[in-house]
Amino acid sequence: MRAPVSHALPAALAAILALSACASGPPRAPASASAKFTNIPYAAWEDYEPPYRFYPGDDVDVTVPSAPELSKTVTVQPDGRIAMPLIAPVMAADRTIPEVEAELSQAYAGQLLRPQVYVAAKAAPLKVYVGGEVGNPGIYDMAGDTDALRAIVQAGDFKSSADRSEVIVIRRGPNGAGMMRRVDLLNGLKSPAADLVPLRRFDIVYVPRSGVSAAGVFVQQYFRDLSPIQFGFSYAVNGQNR
Template sequence: MSTDHRPARRMVLLAALALAGCAGAGDKATAPTARADFADIPYADWSDYEPPYRFYPGDELEIALPSAPELNKTLTVQPDGRVAPGLTPPVMAADRTIAEVQAALAESFSTVLLRPDVYVTAKAAPLKVFVGGEVGNPGIYDMAGDADALRAVVQAGDFKPTADRSRVIIIRRGPDGVGMMRRANLLRGLRSSSADLVPLRRFDIVYVPRSGVAALGIVVQQYFRDLSPIGFSYALGDQPR
């Protein structure tokens, strides 16, 4: 059985995207959504869409098999994106929803069990977000409890003096894996309780551009459109077929 290394490679691409320094930034638009400014980039309109829970390497999940309770156990998603039930070959879990992992495990267990029903429960996992651009320590951060874009920036070492705090970019996986992009004015967040702080979801990207440069579109194209072959999947692997 061959090993699929694409999940690891794609996570490297995503992490690099989040950690990348800013080559240029800023235009004069101040609307909350950036799609109109970058019509040639295939982003979906921003909405309050709540992405389904997807597993990530390091996550833990519990599996329960009513017909074979002795096989119940807690599994950890490995760096290659797979979980190893033990009795059957490893199954891809990364970037799959709970229902998709249940189906994959049931299919795997069908080779050894007459009733391979499997129930998967995700154990508590941190809110993992990617923070990049003009912040002190770009990186991947686990946020405790509810989080917003300003808290993510502060956790990443706060804004650099060169940051454009008024046009911070938020990227989120939308329906069908298509990325949604909008801007947030976090400058107001330092001064007003009614600021546009943007509550974050798991795997959101918070990108702080540099102020004083007039080519934000170039930055977005460089770091996002060039990765369009992966369909803006946060993907640690292809979607199950």
């Protein structure tokens, strides 16, 4: 099911690029691809499985063994927080399971003798962004595992102006660094053995126009100024960003 692109997501890859600027090494791509993006400091691509991070709308199972009556399933609210009994709302958005567990346990330390809290993520859709020369660019909730080609098909398939051999996949890598790779989906349409790139949550798939310059302009300008998916959260709490 397609979700509309929110106006509250104005900084899509700003977070990734700010972090990836500290990463060293060019992307692992053919020389021809590297030449097109020489001033984009991406980390080398690797098949990295990022830790699960919560996102607004996610359901979270919270278990408090020493006080079972406090255990419940909560939803991450639009402001990124979850609400639990006896304590103030706790920030969960863009945090991993261990980070949320630690935050909740600390919050309950003043209420319980044994404040250990356990958190589990309930099944959540694989949310990816598909943009560029596709029928309906936007953020999509993918059912189950998927790859770049299937995501493009769900987004309305390639336009006639698309360069199917230069599809770009952006992923948040280790330590928040942005990783980029080029995928030849033209070959993927012909060969069952082709690597269609299995996608991870919050991956970005961009289909450029035919021609080298269009892809370069997108990566250099659009990714730096507009972020289709919010990779980092910054919420003001009592006048301070958290």
